[in-house]
Amino acid sequence: MRKLNLPPKGNSRDEVLSRLESMKNDDTDWANGRMFSLIYNAGEEVREIARQAFNLYFMENGLSPFAFPSLKKLEVEVIAMTAALLGGDAETVGSFTCGGTESIFMAVKTARDWARLARPEAKAPEMIKPVTAHPAWNKSAHYLGLKVITTPAGNDFRADAQAMAEAISENTIMIIGSAMTYPHGMVDPIEQMGEIAAAKNIWLHVDSCLGGFILPFVKKLGYNVPAFDFSVPGVTSMSADLHKYGFAAKGASTVLYCNADYRQHQYYAYADFPGGVYGTSTLTGARPGAPIAAAWAVMNYLGEEGYLKLARTAMETTKKLIDGVNAIPKLRVLGEPHATVFAIASDDINVYALSDALKTRGWVIEKQQMPACLHVTVSPFHANLADAFLDDLEKCAKQVEGIDPSELSEEAVMYGMMASMPDRSAACDFAVQYLNQLYQLE
């Protein structure tokens, strides 16, 4: 890799900032809303309160609740409000983390350490995970030494609870449900999973990283949302991301447990460090205070009324988009999504070519696989753009009509990146090599 030294002398503030501004020119212009993942856009007013709170706590370090007691108070309040939203009771506890993946990592670590005591017969611990659950589960299991058993989803794109029950062995310590799933926006049959888990003393985690801050409001608005939270018997832990539909700044998620007896297995302490006894609740040591403050601020700024209003807009926009997609010849939405996330598929149109065509009109819409489809996460801000999107979608569908859709089956696409590769069998090697090359000086 080419060497880059620090500049021998500092640059002026204006010079530094203008270089940053110009580097951003190549980034996706998310604020105009023409993208359907990565950003959860509730508009500038909500962003501004997050930004101000973020700046107030720009330097603070949540590692020490003694130095910064206000951060401890903010975290405890964020966790308590999240628990109340997700059917928790006075026993429900949790921690603030930097994102969905850290929440999931902590849940796997906590379940593993709990099982060492509560399920000693599970000598080689296993997790059962529907194929539609997020890869952060595979990643955490990989880091923490659990084997993953993957079970199928049904034709409705929801987890097949029966298949999960049949996959249970003496080594099963944990099963996963999602509310909602990232690829298709479904709520898994959590009640059935709760029965399965409770009957066999197995940990059930509900991954609400995506749905935790939208499903409760969608339900309150009167839409049909299957039971998915702590009110379901057998649910041991949950995760819910504030940096998604909580509309907070990035770096904000929660992991919750039905009581403190479970959560104690999350904590880590080390007594023999000359710097003092070290005890931390989550993976990180130093913890940025800013995302905690921004999350707390947005929650208090919006309140239930604000979140309900945003959820109503997002749901009405989703309905308009789903109806619009289904009305375009040869396109369809997969299954019957429960809230504001869905996927566009086709038997006759090459949807990856469709995504590329939409890109030339300024729309960023991610490719998914198994089956090939396109990902749509609807933000309230999309209300301003639904007509324009449907119009361009119809035009692009016509434009790519001649391209063979069968070419899709072998293609592998990268999650979170607008990239695809011709051969899925080599996809993992490719992804590692790709990342190896990616982070280089230009």
Ligand SMILES: Cc1ncc(COP(=O)(O)O)c(C=O)c1O
């Ligand atoms: C259901 C689900 N779980 C976990 C994650 C991982 O969250 P993060 O990207 O914040 O680590 C995501 C991200 O989209 C998700 O949709």
